[in-house]
Amino acid sequence: MASLLYRLGSFAARRAWPVIVAWVVILGISVGAFFAVGGTLSNSFDIPGTASGAVTDALAEKLPDTAGGTGTVVYRTIDGEPFTDEQKEAITDAATSARDLDGVAAVIDPFDAEAQQAAQAAQLDAGRAQADAGRAQLDAGQAQLDAGRAQLDAAVAEAAAAGAPAEQQAALAAQLATLDEQQATLDASRAELAAGDEQLELGTTLLGLADGIGVVSDDGTTAIVNVSFVDPRLELSEEVKQATIAHFEENPVEGTTVDFGTDIAQGVPEIFGVGEVVGLVFAAIVLIVMLGSLIAASLPIVTAIVGVGVGVTASLAFSGVVDMASVTPVLGVMLGLAVGIDYSLFIVNRHRKQLIEGVPVRESIGLATGTSGTAVVFAGSTVIVALLALNVTGVPFLGLMGTVGAVCVAVAVLVAITFAPALLSLIGERLLRRRTRGIIGHKHAGEKPVKTMSTVRAVVTVLVSVVALLIVAIPALSMRLGLPDGSSEPSDSTSYRAFQIVDETFGAGANGPLLVTATLPAAIDDDELLATQAAVASAIAEQPDVAAVAPIAASDDGTLLAFQVLPEEGPNSVTTEKLVQDLRAMEPVNGDIVLGVAGQAAINIDISEALADVLPIYLVVVVGLSLIIMVVVFRSLLVPLIATGGFVLSLFATYGLIVSVFQFGWGASIIGLHSTGPILSFLPVILVGILFGLAMDYQLFLASGMREAYVHGSPARLAVAQGFRAGRSVVIAAALIMVSVFGGFIFSESTIIRSIGFGLAFGVLLDAFVVRMLLMPALMHLLGRSAWWLPRWLDRVLPNVDMEGAALEREHPGVQTGGVRLTS
Structure with missing residues (x-):
């Protein structure tokens, strides 16, 4: 591997301009494909085979008018007075004309519905x-x-x-x-x-x-226009949603405001904003301090931007043919920037050190690509494996997110081992500051001798690190999963205003009504319909936390009834989640009428439960595959186990921090979070894949240095100290860069992006600085030579990937610096 990458880096250095032009052409093709065939992004998340999905299928077959997605349009008078006749007429006109929009199945005029409800009451009285x-x-x-x-x-x-x-x-x-x-x-x-x-x-x-289910407030100042769509919520296109919003905005009603619920107006998060720019600026500062010059610091950022441009736009080009969640390209940007900067940094830093030692420019580029590039390839492989393994969860949108993330990481690796060497060749010795160029090849004062840590210090470090991580992880025991609702949208957004207005005026449950079906064993006629509806509605109403229930439809064949159920609390509350579970667990009404539950709240609950179920499976798959890679790379059994055990500790500590902030609200105001709630349902799974891959990056760069020292003759414990000192500065810089890039997304307006950025930033922070910089070296010290133990039969079977670059050392003596080669 090292020899192959040496030749690749040398080729890129010799053919710098063709390589650069090739990447520019690739970037142009990717951008062009995106503009030519790219589609829109979706805010819907779908998992096949859920209980709510089965109910939706039954509705689509027998009650198609109730199976489609819904949209909420909220009108409110500006002066706080009841609607005037002119305003009512204008709202009615807007609702009536909306029925002609493409993809719209029905629109309920709130004042007509109110009149019908009053007429029903009057008819009963009469x-x-x-x-x-x-x-x-x-x-x-x-x-x-x-x-x-x-x-x-x-x-x-x-x-x-x-x-x-x-x-x-x-x-x-x-x-x-x-x-x-x-x-x-x-x-x-x-x-x-x-x-x-x-x-x-x-x-x-x-x-x-049904008392409590209404579309016009008691004070006459607020009205809800309910829009029903032809397609189910999870298949509803963004074009139909935006056309609906545009219709009501283009027909304003004087003296009123109009807002839209998250079911149609949940914003697509911006891919790059101010917070991300601040993160990049901080990363640039770290690079300047690390590499000592503006030219050297700018190179990793330039290569990362090119890699992100190629990976993200190429992926977005497929959004026209596949249903892509809006968070997917943002994740690609996060990963592409973070690993792109880090991977180029490893090669640039190695090249810089070799230049100072007097190695010729092109020779140094080849050597840096062959040594640090080997570590980059294997580090990137662990991230790619972890991301691609998201496809084994059976969750389509997660698999696509993992695939896009893997593509962006793969592009970052390719850019680091081809585009970066080409740029280094053009820059030449200008990579170094003028003062540094004056001492190239001169003998420098040797570094202070490396000392091993004491065994007592190692034991204390292990105990303190483990206990601290376990304490931080405690809140994770209370984790609840869910999907964001209107309360988590930006406070100045239309979705947030609509959510708050409905909550205040119609009750919290009106923001997440449930759709309950009753499947009858045999067809009933019109004479039996009312009695059956009353029996089912009464049984539903007996459940705790039901505010109101009303029949809304009956199938033509008399075998399926549909009811709207209003919970006492909002769609993400604990009581609503329990209500869904209780309704599904109910004994059949009258002994043979079976209930099913759908609706947005139920769908969100099903998705969260399904993702919670696949998390252990995914964790086993990712850890298993990555363990195999690490056994091959390190030729050891215990080092991969130590690396994995430390990752599990940092992962659950990260979960604990996320729950503390986003669910409990501790310190939420510091990051501008105005609403707390359940943790994003797919966040734990996403964090497993990404953080495990990134954790193994730092493990590779630190542990490979330790192994180099060990295979070159240093005692095991001294090799730990030598490898740690050789790689700590670049790993610290790389970790700070990742934390700053991910941290920039914490201040995104989107709660989804905010929580992902927070989890990745603090996950890297804990794993890099607590596990890799403290816990792992201490455990390696305690294990001594046994850390590198490998059964002989397995040693003979495993391929030799030459992580230490032994072949390069034989062919190019300049690759060795000071007796311990630096892999980073």
Whole structure:
């Protein structure tokens, strides 16, 4: 590997301009492809095979009007007074005309819905009054009939006692028969009235259960226009959403504000903002301090920007044919910048040191690419493996995020071992400051002898590091997963305003209503419909934390009913999550009516649970694959195990910090976080893949230096100290650069991007400075020679990847500096 990379770096140095032009052409093709065939990004996250997905499929088959996505448009009067007639008419016109938009299935006019609800209540009252009047009329008729029967009975008795003629008695009997017929008619009317009373009672019950579900506020100042779309929420295109928003914005209603819920207006995060610029500036400062000149410091940044440009735009070019989440390219930018700067830094720093030692420019470029470049390739491989392994989770949007991230890392590696050497060749000795160029090749005073740490210090370091990380990790035990709602949007966004208005006016649950289906064992007719709906609605209403429930549809074949259920609290609350679980766990209503739950809140819960389930599997796959890579690289069993154990500690400590800030709200104001809630559902999985790969980067650069010293004859414990001193400065600089790049995203307006940036920044901080710089050297010291133990049979089987560059050392003596070659 080292020899191959030496030849590649030497070629790039000799053919600098063709290599640079080739990368410029590649960048141009990628940008052109993005503008030519790139599509829009989505804020929807989908996981196949969830419980809510099955319910949505059933609705799509039998109740297609309820299966599509929904959008919320919120109107509010500016002066706080009730809507005027003119304003109501304008809102109605906007709602009515929106029904003609492409992709829109239906639009509910709030004032029409309010009128219908009032009409239903009035109809029930009228029916009740009519029933009372009918009952009074029946009672009067019954009293009259009873009086006539009493008189007739007396006449019959008197005629019989007096021995009246048979004709007279027959006439009296005929009159009694007539009274019996009248009684039968009264009884039938009374039965019919009783049946009507039952229907009125059922209607009253349903109306009472639905109390709280409304689209016009009690004070008449706020109204909600509900838009139903043809496509399901997870398939709803951004074009349809934006066209809906544009329609209502282009038809303003004087004296009102209009805002849109996150279901249609959740913003697509900007890929690069002010925070990211600040992060890059800090990275540049670190590079200047590390490399000593502006030219040297600018080179890693330039190469990283080229790599990001190629990787991200090439990936975005596929957004026109695949459904790509909006966070995907941002993740590519994060990774591309961070690893791109670091990987080029490793090679530039090695080249700089060799120049100072007097190695010719092109020879030094080849040697730096062959040595540090080998470590870059294997470090990048661990990151790529971890990211590509996201595809084994079976979660499409996660797999795509991992693939795009892997592409960006792969491009960063290629840029570091080709484009960076070409630029170094053009820069030549100007990479060094003028004063430094004056002492090239001169003998320098030797460094102070390296001393090994004491065993006591090593034991104390291990104990303190482990205990500290475990304490920081404690909040992770309370982690809740979810997806952001309107409360987590920027405070000046339309989605945040819509969420707050609905919360204040209609209740927290109105921001996340559930869609509950009832599957019937057999078809029911219209006479049974009301009773069945009332039975199901009553059973649902008995569950804790249900604010209101209302039937909204019944299938034509009479086998599927749909209900809207309003929770007491918002879509991301603990009680709403429990309500979804309780509804799904309910015994069948009336013994055979099975309930299902869908809706945005239920979909978010399903996605979070599914991602929580795949996390252990993914962790095993990533760790297993990377362990194999590290065993090959280090030719040791214990070093990979130490590296992995330290990573697990830093990972859970990172989880603890995230929960502390984003869920508990500790110090949230420091980063401008105005709302707390569940942790982003796919964040734990994403962090596993990325942080494990980056952690192994630093492990490779530090431990490979230790192994170099060991294989060159240093005692095991001295080799630990020598390798650590050889690599610590560049690893510290690289870690600070990553923290600054990731940290810049903490101040993004998007909560999704903010939490990812926070997790990556503090994950790198903990792993690099606590695990790699403290815990790992201390454990290596305690293990001594046993750290490099490998069974002989395995040693014979494993391929020799030449991480130490032994072949280069034989062919190019200049590769060795001071007895311990520096891999970084």
